[in-house]
Amino acid sequence: MALEVCTKAAVGVPDALGDCPFTQRVLLTLEEKKVPYKLHLIDVSNKPQWFMEANPEGKVPCVKFDGKWTPDSDVITQILEEKYPEPSLVTPPEYSSVGSNIFSSFVKFLKSKDASDGSEQALVDELKALEDHLKEHGPYVNGENVSAVDLSLAPKLYHLVVALGHFKEWSIPKDLTYVNSYVELLFARESFLKTKPEKKEYVIAGWAPKVNG
Numbered sequence: 001m002a003l004e005v006c007t008k009a010a011v012g013v014p015d016a017l018g019d020c021p022f023t024q025r026v027l028l029t030l031e032e033k034k035v036p037y038k039l040h041l042i043d044v045s046n047k048p049q050w051f052m053e054a055n056p057e058g059k060v061p062c063v064k065f066d067g068k069w070t071p072d073s074d075v076i077t078q079i080l081e082e083k084y085p086e087p088s089l090v091t092p093p094e095y096s097s098v099g100s101n102i103f104s105s106f107v108k109f110l111k112s113k114d115a116s117d118g119s120e121q122a123l124v125d126e127l128k129a130l131e132d133h134l135k136e137h138g139p140y141v142n143g144e145n146v147s148a149v150d151l152s153l154a155p156k157l158y159h160l161v162v163a164l165g166h167f168k169e170w171s172i173p174k175d176l177t178y179v180n181s182y183v184e185l186l187f188a189r190e191s192f193l194k195t196k197p198e199k200k201e202y203v204i205a206g207w208a209p210k211v212n213g
């Protein structure tokens with residue numbers, strides 16, 4: 001039976017898959033494990049009553065396991081690994097925090113209005129740390145096979161590329177060749193192509209109030 005998954009609908013387009021990176025992480029995990037699923041697109045600016053009753057915190061992603069709605073991508077992906085162990089997506093603990101500061105550094109830089117506040121350099125430093133890791137252990141964080149940490153990073157890197165490209169005309173430095181190849185590899189995976197926001201504009205529309213606000 002297909003697992004039911006609540007996902008974010010695109011901003012202003014309630015019948016299109018939207019731009020939540022945490023939801024895409026869950027969908028990537030389902031695709032990689034070939035678990036059938038059924039989407040409920042949630043307009044987060046006008047959440048349906050049934051969704052709020054099932055999931056009072058009101059956040060997506062949210063997945064129904066054995067009749068109970070469960071939120072939070074960390075919890076959901078852990079349950080998916082336990083319920084559907086093949087193929088294993090377990091990242092060895094020593095690599096599980098690789099790249100974990102990239103998303104917050106990206107958001108800080110994206111929202112920054114002060115070019116001298118160090119937020120760009122802080123992001124570059126995080127990307128350089130990823131570069132060093134991939135150079136030694138790549139092409140994925142754990143070597144030849146994709147694992148959970150890559151599926152968490154992929155949607156966040158997609159937001160980084162799209163939003164910084166649009167709002168700051170910024171791209172990942174060319175000399176970070178391993179990071180650039182990693183991004184290409186992730187974005188070309190079949191699972192990624194099937195689960196990414198239908199249009200780049202949805203990512204831009206999702207960030208616009210936070211950038212302009």
Ligand SMILES: N[C@@H](CCC(=O)N[C@@H](CS)C(=O)NCC(=O)O)C(=O)O
Nearest residue numbers: 020021022044059060061072073074
């Ligand atoms: N820590 C959560 C974060 C989930 C999250 O922030 N989801 C956002 C969409 S990307 C959301 O539901 N926003 C709607 C709201 O907060 O009302 C996870 O990993 O699942």
